[in-house]
Amino acid sequence: MAGVNVDLAGRSYGVLIGSGLLADAASLSGGLLRKPVVPVVTDTNVHAAWGGVLAESFAKAGHEARFLIHDPGESAKSWAGLSRTVEWLLELGVERGDNIVALGGGVIGDLTGFAAAILKRGCGFIQIPTTLLAQVDSSVGGKTAINVAAGKNLVGAFHQPSLVLADLATLGTLPDREMRCGYAEIIKYGILGDAAFFDWCEANGSAMIAREADALEYAVTTSVRAKVRIVAEDERETSGARALLNLGHTFGHALEAETDYSEKLLHGEAVALGMVLAARYSARRGLVSLDDAARITAAIDAVGLPSEIAALGLDCDGQTLAAHMLHDKKMDAGTLPFILLRGIGDAFLDREVDMADIAAFLTEQLQAH
Structure with missing residues (x-):
């Protein structure tokens, strides 16, 4: 397992990278889970593949994973998806000191992060990205947003996560097309600022x-x-x-x-x-x-x-x-x-x-x- 620390003006959080992290999500989250019920936002596909693993991890630590399951795809990253998510979190009684879990790709991470940014003027969230693209890009850095009629990501906020768990095992259920999408963001880092890494990506x-x-x-x-x-x-x-x-x-x-x-x-x-x-x-x-x-x-x-x-x-x-x-x-x-x-x-x-x-x-x- 590799770890990368994100240190921003006195605020910091960890990005953990390795296989099998989902099964240990509760212990790796440490004191970030304060209550018996943990809200988890996900989509249908990810829930079917990995929801049970996360729920079991939380149950072993005395927590109940409560899921909000969106349809897969960009449609969730909308005003309607945001409203549904915020209303659900309010019904669960989420407080400012709590952490919401985003289990999924970039759409779920962006949507959940934005909901966390505006709920009661800001609560915490944990990113568990399940696509290669989300693991190397959208889960890190705090950009959250939804799409609107005028364009993509035009309504959002900067809101950093409390923790990022990038479980490489989740990529085993990812279609090759999605793996290639993640590769695009990986080689981007070589093209923009690291010629040696570009060479490595080529090979x-x-x-x-x-x-x-x-x-x-x-x-x-x-x-x-x-x-x-x-x-x-x-x-x-x-x-x-x-x-x-x-x-x-x-x-x-x-x-x-x-x-x-x-x-x-x-x-x-x-x-x-x-x-x-x-x-x-x-x-x-x-x-x-x-x-x-x-x-x-x-x-x-x-x-x-x-x-x-x-x-x-x-x-x-x-x-x-x-x-x-x-x-x-x-x-x-x-x-x-x-x-x-x-x-x-x-x-x-x-x-x-x-x-x-x-x-x-x-x-x-x-x-x-």
């Missing part, structure tokens, strides 16, 4: 997808440490350092919006495509070499992630995709910052990107064969 991507234990633990631990370093420097994304974690996301969110946040394009797939587009646009601007852009594309394509937006068969042009970006939560004073590249392992924030040029570039990509 070990298939091992991660195949769930080889040593490769998974190294990948998750390295990714979490990278994110923690950035979050500690810029917790609320005010200096620009944390914005680097959005590499691929501005392009990716536009693609998700155009595909109606559907199964046609999952979030990790959109981020993968977004990183390819960021690399190619950086090359178009003469910021990064064509070879580096091609290498990033090849590394993403090699594990079966999408690398060409033309293959999506979208019925739109670049201007339509650029218009989706104008709803991005990172808009500031009428401008949209982009994360671009000077090289593999060298990302930077560009606040002066011409949206007309972005639209023209995207039109070219949509028409490419």
Whole structure:
């Protein structure tokens, strides 16, 4: 088991990474569970696979796991899902000193975290991420949100968890498509700031997808440490350092919006495509070499992630995709910052990107064969 400490302005919490943590969740949570009844927010699929393991762990420690079970997918991360969650927590009598458990992927973690942030002006929550993407990204760092009609993650709060338990055993029930989505966020840390880790991902991507234990633990631990370093420097994304974690996301969110946040394009797939587009646009601007852009594309394509937006068969042009970006939560004073590249392992924030040029570039990509 590996451990990473998140230390933020006098507040700290641990991220534990290893196999079999769910069965020991009660003991690993220590004094965070104050009452006999522990609220657990999850979804149908995760509850069927892992709810019993968590309930048994809590029962051995004298706690009863009480479950709120949402439908799987983005639909839970909505006003309706938030209202249902908050009302349920209030019915259970959750107090500010209590901790809610989020058992699931990024949707459940974001939803539960936001509910915890606003319930009685803030209570605690424990993240137990069950997808690779959530383990290396959304469960750490305190970003919580729901989706609204105008776009993704536009209503939310910064609210750090009390503990993160990343049980690698839960990845055994994850479809390979979801594993590839997690890989997109893992290789992102190499592309944005660690060329040596990118090299390692190139060589070990298939091992991660195949769930080889040593490769998974190294990948998750390295990714979490990278994110923690950035979050500690810029917790609320005010200096620009944390914005680097959005590499691929501005392009990716536009693609998700155009595909109606559907199964046609999952979030990790959109981020993968977004990183390819960021690399190619950086090359178009003469910021990064064509070879580096091609290498990033090849590394993403090699594990079966999408690398060409033309293959999506979208019925739109670049201007339509650029218009989706104008709803991005990172808009500031009428401008949209982009994360671009000077090289593999060298990302930077560009606040002066011409949206007309972005639209023209995207039109070219949509028409490419």
